[in-house]
Amino acid sequence: xxxxxxxxxxxxxxxxxxxxxxxVAGCSGGGGGSxxxxxxxxxxxxxxxxxxxxxxxxxxxxxxxxxITVKWTNVDWDSLQTKISAAATAKTYxxxxxxxxxxxxxxxxxxxxxxxxxxxxDTKAMAADMPQLNSFTSNSHVVGIPYxxxxxxxxxxxxxxxxxxxxxxxxxxxxxxKDLQQIKAKGVVQYPLNIPFAAAEGLSTYWYxxxxxxxxxxxxxxxxxxxxxxxSAGYKAAQWMTDALKTGLVPPGNINVxxxxxxxxLMAKGSVASTxxxxxxxxxxxxxxxxxxxxxxQVTYLPTPGVNGAGPNLSNPDGIGIPRQAKYPAAAAKFIExxxxxQNQSDFAGASGPDKVMPGFFIPSRMTxxxxxxxxxxxxxxxxxxxxxxxxxxxxxxxxxxxxxxxSHAVYTNLHAAATGSMSVAxxxxxxxxxxxxxSNGS
Amino acid sequence: xxxxxxxxxxLLPYALVTPLTLFIVGLALVPAGYTIVASFFRVQELNxxxxxxxxxxxxxxxxxxxxxxxxxxxxLYVLVGVTxxxxxxxxxAVALQHRFAxxxxxxxxxxxxxxxxxxxxGIVWSSIWDSNTGLLNSLLSSVHLIDHYQVFLGQxxxxxxxxxxxxxxWQITPLSVLLVLAALQNIPGDLYxxxxxxxxxxxxxxxxxxxxxxxxxITIAMVQAVIVTLNVFDQPYxxxxxxxxxxxxxxxxxxxxxxxLDFGEGYALSLLITLVTLLVSFGVFKLVYRPxxx
Numbered sequence: 042x043x044x045x046x047x048x049x050x051x052x053x054x055x056x057x058x059x060x061x062x063x064x065v066a067g068c069s070g071g072g073g074g075s076x077x078x079x080x081x082x083x084x085x086x087x088x089x090x091x092x093x094x095x096x097x098x099x100x101x102x103x104x105x106x107x108x109i110t111v112k113w114t115n116v117d118w119d120s121l122q123t124k125i126s127a128a129a130t131a132k133t134y135x136x137x138x139x140x141x142x143x144x145x146x147x148x149x150x151x152x153x154x155x156x157x158x159x160x161x162x163d164t165k166a167m168a169a170d171m172p173q174l175n176s177f178t179s180n181s182h183v184v185g186i187p188y189x190x191x192x193x194x195x196x197x198x199x200x201x202x203x204x205x206x207x208x209x210x211x212x213x214x215x216x217x218x219k220d221l222q223q224i225k226a227k228g229v230v231q232y233p234l235n236i237p238f239a240a241a242e243g244l245s246t247y248w249y250x251x252x253x254x255x256x257x258x259x260x261x262x263x264x265x266x267x268x269x270x271x272x273s274a275g276y277k278a279a280q281w282m283t284d285a286l287k288t289g290l291v292p293p294g295n296i297n298v299x300x301x302x303x304x305x306x307l308m309a310k311g312s313v314a315s316t317x318x319x320x321x322x323x324x325x326x327x328x329x330x331x332x333x334x335x336x337x338x339q340v341t342y343l344p345t346p347g348v349n350g351a352g353p354n355l356s357n358p359d360g361i362g363i364p365r366q367a368k369y370p371a372a373a374a375k376f377i378e379x380x381x382x383x384q385n386q387s388d389f390a391g392a393s394g395p396d397k398v399m400p401g402f403f404i405p406s407r408m409t410x411x412x413x414x415x416x417x418x419x420x421x422x423x424x425x426x427x428x429x430x431x432x433x434x435x436x437x438x439x440x441x442x443x444x445x446x447x448x449s450h451a452v453y454t455n456l457h458a459a460a461t462g463s464m465s466v467a468x469x470x471x472x473x474x475x476x477x478x479x480x481s482n483g484s
Numbered sequence: 485x486x487x488x489x490x491x492x493x494x495l496l497p498y499a500l501v502t503p504l505t506l507f508i509v510g511l512a513l514v515p516a517g518y519t520i521v522a523s524f525f526r527v528q529e530l531n532x533x534x535x536x537x538x539x540x541x542x543x544x545x546x547x548x549x550x551x552x553x554x555x556x557x558x559x560l561y562v563l564v565g566v567t568x569x570x571x572x573x574x575x576x577a578v579a580l581q582h583r584f585a586x587x588x589x590x591x592x593x594x595x596x597x598x599x600x601x602x603x604x605x606g607i608v609w610s611s612i613w614d615s616n617t618g619l620l621n622s623l624l625s626s627v628h629l630i631d632h633y634q635v636f637l638g639q640x641x642x643x644x645x646x647x648x649x650x651x652x653x654w655q656i657t658p659l660s661v662l663l664v665l666a667a668l669q670n671i672p673g674d675l676y677x678x679x680x681x682x683x684x685x686x687x688x689x690x691x692x693x694x695x696x697x698x699x700x701x702i703t704i705a706m707v708q709a710v711i712v713t714l715n716v717f718d719q720p721y722x723x724x725x726x727x728x729x730x731x732x733x734x735x736x737x738x739x740x741x742x743x744x745l746d747f748g749e750g751y752a753l754s755l756l757i758t759l760v761t762l763l764v765s766f767g768v769f770k771l772v773y774r775p776x777x778x
Contacts, residue, residue: 126742130529148745152529239638240727294615297638297724306617443530446743450726454550457727461639483531 081372082108088376089136090361091118093400095380095389103379109372118142125364129154134366137373141185141360143176143436144242144445150179151443155362157182161374170383170407173358176435185360186381187406192433193250193318193355194426195346196328200339201314205229210343214254214281217317217346221290224314232292233314234285235303240457243300245449246357248456249436250318251278254345254352262439264481266474271467280466283459296461309334317345320357321429322403325421342425353434358406386410391419404430444480451476516758523755527748534748541752550728551736551753557645558714558733562764564649565656565713566706572653573660573705578694580661581668591662598658602718609651610723613637637724644729651719656712660705667701668694672778696774703773707765714761733757 078084086109094100094113104110114136116124121140128135129152141149149155158164164183168174173192177185195217197210205224211217224233237243249259257274258267268275285291292313295303304320307313309327321342327333328340344351361380363373379385386405388397392414404426405411411430415423442448451473459469526537545551576594580587597605612619613636621633636647671694679689695702717734724730726739734757741750 123738123742126529126745130745130747148530152745240725292616294633294635296635297615297727299725306614310617312616444744450739450743454726454728457638457725461727461729463729 077367077370079371080369081375084108084369084372085110085112086137086367086369086372086376087112087114087135088361088373089114089116089121089124089139090359091116091121091140092359092402095385095399096397099385099388099397099399103376107372107375107379109369109375111376125154128366129364132366134364134368136364137367137369138361138363138377141177141362143173143187143356143358143360144441144449146177146179146184146360147437147441147443147445149184149362150182150440154365155184156365156367156370156374157184158186158362158374158377159183161363161371162186162378167381170409171381172408172430172433173356173406173435176356176358176441177360177362179440185362186377187358187360188381188386189359189402190321190404190406190411190430190433191357191359192321192430193246193345193357194321194429195315195317195343196308196319196323196340197315197343198308198311198313198336198339199341200336201229201233201311205314210341211346212344212350214346214348214352217315218281218285218290221285221315225290230312230314232290232312234290235298235307235313235316236282236285236291236295237298237300237303238286238291238295238457238460239297239299239302240453241299242449242453244456245452246355246436247300247318248275248278248282248452250345250355251282253355253434254278254317254347255281256348256352258438260437260439260442260477260481264442264444264477266477268470269474276466276470279456279459279470282456283466286460296457305333308340309336311336311339315343321354321426326403329421342422342429344429354429354432355436356433357436381406383407383409383413387413390414392417442481448473448477448480519751519754522748523752525748527746527751529745529747537748541749542756544749545753545756548736550731550739551733553728554731554733554736557641557720557729557731558716560642560645561649561652561716561720561732562710562713564646565652565716566709566768568649568653569657569660569709570702570706572657573664574695574698574702576657576661577664577668577698577701578690580665594661595658597655600655602652602655603722605651605655606719606722609654609719613647613723638727638729641729644724644727648720648723648730649713649716651723652713652716655719656709660709663705663708664698664701667698670778671697697776697778699772699774700776703769706768706772710764710768711761714757714764 088111093115100111100113118140122142122145124135125139141155159182164174164186167186171187173187173190174183177183177187201224202210202220205220205227207220207223211220221233224230236247252259252268252275255274255277259275261267267273268279270276286293286295292307298307304316304323304327308316308319324340324342329337331337345354346352361377363370363377367373383405386407387393387410389399389402390405390410391398404420405414408427408430411420411423411427414420415427420426455464455469455472458464459466523541524536524538525534526540527534580591615621615633615635615637618636620636621630624630625633637644675693675697676689679693684692715734716732717738720730720732721735726735733753737750737753737757740746740753
């Protein structure tokens with residue numbers, strides 16, 4: 042009897058402890074009530090980005106010099122955006138430093154989900170060396186610091202162009218289109234142009250770049266659409282893209298091809314001759330890698346063909362910022378400062394040998410980092426990329442609107458529908474313009 | 485003394501279920517209750533403050549063309565998915581009902597797709613459906629069934645939904661097979677022997693013995709298929725992006741909540757999906773389930 046009583050007491054005790062643990066665990070995760078610490082020594086910060094971490098030795102060196110230990114979390118980009126929104130809405134901590142995508146700067150700025158970076162680092166000094174920093178400014182506050190210098194650029198397969206008898210690469214949209222038609226007519230490849238028509242962000246970005254090439258912008262400073270009429274650059278860009286599909290310049294299967302998929306399975310395999318809006322860095326990181334490409338040394342960057350000459354290259358950079366619920370914002374700022382130094386940027390991109398390379402990191406966001414990389418001959422077509430980067434422009438000169446994700450959704454779903462033929466280009470452009478007008482009016 | 489001992493023993497069951505109860509209340513019932521209440525509020529991160537809005541979230545949902553289109557898509561996913569997975573599950577369970585060499589290995593292999601995450605399956609199948617370099621196009625072309633590559637996803641709505649749902653059927657059928665197989669294992673062998681002695685054909689045995697007695701298992705299999713297909717997200721999102729040809733209701737919940745940051749409308753849509761799931765599951769239960777006693 043005594044033994045049974047002891048067992049019962051033990052069981053009740055165990056379940057009681059388990060219950061208490063559950064309550065404690067349940068209560069400790071949320072609330073976000075803990076105040077941020079200014080401590081920078083002897084703390085561990087969590088950095089959540091959609092990229093592999095820097096080499097262990099580099100992080101260890103950072104810890105040694107600052108006393109800050111970095112716990113790196115690699116989360117895929119889409120999940121990361123959801124986590125940022127969910128954590129900020131619930132006012133819950135999830136990382137001390139995380140991704141700030143250029144397209145969400147307006148939204149993040151309005152929602153005040155991130156600390157202003159100018160309170161922690163000298164953003165004015167950084168701006169002189171980081172041409173894309175202005176893409177991260179919202180309401181005069183810097184929401185994040187660009188840590189790479191991605192921008193849109195045209196790539197062409199020189200060998201396929203030459204095979205079609207094209208020896209001078211095009212500088213205007215008209216010449217570019219004629220060259221593509223010539224490549225097709227001569228049977229060099231059946232479909233010479235890659236446009237990713239899948240209903241995803243890559244299609245929106247492609248359209249923005251093509252609109253810029255046609256000499257226009259997407260939205261004005263108040264968020265009003267600048268592409269609604271047939272004579273506007275955005276309308277012409279949408280028409281040009283869908284015509285390219287319908288006239289057989291683009292593979293019919295591209296209806297469901299995403300940007301990276303098209304680059305990997307079409308451009309890198311020599312199935313197409315050009316990608317009008319490609320990502321800077323792809324020549325060195327994809328097209329010239331024998332393991333992933335059959336067009337090694339054939340693809341080159343081309344100054345974006347425009348209406349009367351080279352058009353602009355639109356910025357598409359990745360940034361890093363400090364969420365309001367960060368436990369150690371001052372320590373996170375120290376990390377960001379270190380992470381974006383010119384030396385580290387060029388090291389991560391391969392300037393000092395493979396041991397210091399950060400996987401998946403292509404182009405430094407600092408011009409001095411890019412210069413070092415180029416001068417050491419470590420960046421394929423670095424001089425060309427440097428020139429293009431200097432002339433890169435933000436997609437939205439006045440800053441991305443707070444409602445950008447909703448607008449972009451309208452862009453890629455309607456352009457996709459126009460490509461499938463389920464709606465006309467006019468209707469697609471009207472639907473996108475109506476969405477922009479409605480959102481900019483605050484409804 | 486004996487009174488005190490009895491009281492302690494009586495407390496034990498409550499103590500044992502308390503952690504689980506707290507777990508369910510904290511992680512399921514409280515969020516569900518919050519969702520129900522919040523769906524009647526305007527909760528827009530970009531346009532604070534949060535205010536009571538009555539049925540406005542629901543009105544806006546039904547006025548949203550993308551949501552209406554997704555309702556149709558989701559209905560098709562459910563119809564195709566539940567029908568196909570149930571038919572396949574019954575067929576495969578009957579085939580696996582009798583012992584044969586390698587049966588256990590076959591069942592172990594069969595369960596693999598069910599264990600894979602939906603996103604992984606979407607990626608695997610995208611290399612099959614791909615219109616430029618896909619396996620299916622290559623196969624059909626090599627046997628001269630097509631003269632040029634076909635576009636399976638994104639162009640035609642019905643074909644898109646069918647192709648996407650096939651991927652989900654591939655995922656959910658293994659569990660359905662096991663559920664139906666478990667029901668078949670309970671059927672006494674003498675019933676089959678009696679039917680055989682009465683001269684029943686294989687079809688008659690299946691129609692009048694197997695099928696009626698497997699109804700409880702078939703019901704559970706169909707209900708799980710209803711729940712999973714009504715909440716399909718990974719496969720259409722990975723295979724077809726946000727295109728209206730395949731967007732599901734749960735995808736719209738994601739877009740509304742995390743792209744538009746309109747959580748009130750997102751809560752309302754989540755609530756609607758839950759209610760429809762309950763209603764359809766109840767309908768299936770009433771239609772298919774019959775108590776079985778041996």
